[in-house]
Amino acid sequence: MFAKSGMTDYEIFSAAGALPVQDVLALRAWLTPEKTLFTFLGDDGEETGGLTYRELWSRCEAVAASLALSSRPGDRIMLFYPPGLDFVSAFVGCLMAGRIAVPVNLPSRRRAERSVRIIQDCGARLALGLSAQIDEFRASFEGSEAADMVWIATDALEPGAGAPPTSRSAVDMNAVAYLQYTSGSTSNPKGVMITFGNLTTNCRMIRDTLRLNDESTMVFWQPHHHDMGLICAILLPIVIGNHTVLMAPNTFVRQPMLWIELIAKHRAEVAGGPNFAFDITSERYSAERMAGLDLSRWRLALNGSDIVRPTTLDRFSDRFGPHGFRPETFLVCYGMAEAVLFLSAGPVGQKPRYAAVDVDALEQHGQARPPSAPEKERLLVGCGEPSWEVEVAIVDPETRRRLPDGEVGEIWINSPTIGIGYWGNPEESRRVFQARIAGDSTKIYLRTGDLGFVNPDDFQVYVCGRIKDLIISEGRNLHPEDIEYSVVGALAALGESSTLSCAAFNAQQGDEQLIVAVVEVDRSLKRNLADRRPEIERAVRRAVSADHGVSLHRLLFIPPSAMCKTTSGKVQRGLMRQLYVGGAIKGLEPAEAAA
């Protein structure tokens, strides 16, 4: 493939958009071996690591060589890494070796269960990590089904010494490259199977939609076990051949201004995150720290994976406008791990589009209507125009009929980036990944579970909510049943019944997306609430944050039989949420509980 003296810019561009990512890395290690690909920054923004294209290739080769000795093609390989560059070589090393990479969040003592369930689900027997952490992970898996995991410390491997190969790898583009476990609850994890072809296509789509090239410097802090961090911050850079500056999520959350300083310092073109990232950065704005900084080179401020709020965009523009930030820099995006990452954005260089809808019609009837009165207006932000490679259909989720333009329905997607299903779950895979529109059997679609509409006037996808009762918090998807399990478990640990009904859901208050849990009391809980309510509430909140790392914002106790249930006794979360939003749920007052 590269057995020639050089390649034209057209050839390089086509090759990077067509080859598997590991081959693009080999190509770039040959073309620009000494160019810095990644710089990693520590807690105070100091440089703690860096990799050139050639160095990354050598490290990946070492990982691939080690995997060749210890596993077989197609084996699932768990990746347990803290934020940092070791993850990158482990992930791409798996791709090179034709092993299926499974990136996951680190297990903690409280949260080992999620990792164990994923390991069981995908049947992995080998895990990669850092020598300093492996013993700790072994200890947290002790006594579990993951106890006999074989571990390789990739930081201890000697980087490969050979030159990059000059012929393309024999990889089948339809083979699974990695599993993305961001869907599914703890008890029922779902690993999206993404092929080499899906991955290459999605990186190319992002590159083309965003008009990126090898000079498009990026600054990212997203966790690598999430789709945005994995694709935008780690794999896309290899494809476009740029320099990317990375830092840990906690570094950003602790000092958001550091992120802004880095964007200015590195004259970065691309940086972004979920909506909350722009909120906390505005909150922490410091004129002193901004002195002399210029943000005018920042071309794309990606905002995706959570609900985008007009007020967030306005406030950020007000704060950073005087420093060269332009409102048209915001690039609102839509996508999901089931389709690698990216589906729609832009057009680049234009301000985000808004649609004003009636909040009651939307919340209660799922319809996008013009506001009936000024105070009923809710502004939705357009999540961009679908890539030319993506077809969006708005479908009635019950009848599976295509809905006319402008009506709200489930968002269905046809795209070459749709994964081939959930690992080991053919039934659910068929339902979600191979849906067919009534009266049109020519194409298959991904059912996103998102409700939305496409505005025929501006081609934008507007996302209005979820069909599934998913809870979205700070860009993460949480399953209500996991939160409910923690709430009921905490009450049971206090001696209450372990069969109390609980409904957990998201509710919007002002600009905040709150996590609410409603618990139906029985006689014993009612009595105990009267005596020691603060203690009980604290125990519940503590359990939710320890299990899931999120704050429970509202905890309501409701009288016996006030919970809406189906005839089979299942809690009707959606209905409880509607009642809550409509102000129709009244929690027991402390005095009432005493009565």
Place this chain on the structure above:
Amino acid sequence: MTLHSVEAIEDYIADYIGRELFISPSEIDFSEPFGSFGMSSMSGVKLIGLLEDKIGVRINPTLIFSNPTIESLAKKLFEMKVSNAVMT
């Protein structure tokens, strides 16, 4: 705004936790461990950054483990602020 006393630091932390959890700061016991409030891990990290800005010292996140209550952390942070001021 800067925080000039142990009490001011305590009140600032309690206010923050109250805002994050939608509870009244009066319900917050200064001698309870941070872990008992049920704050998200992100809220904890945000608090450290805010305190760094307000007090003007670099805070190692492990300081929370050795000073796990509002009372003890505020005291420790105030000491750090004072010794910082003496040195500079």
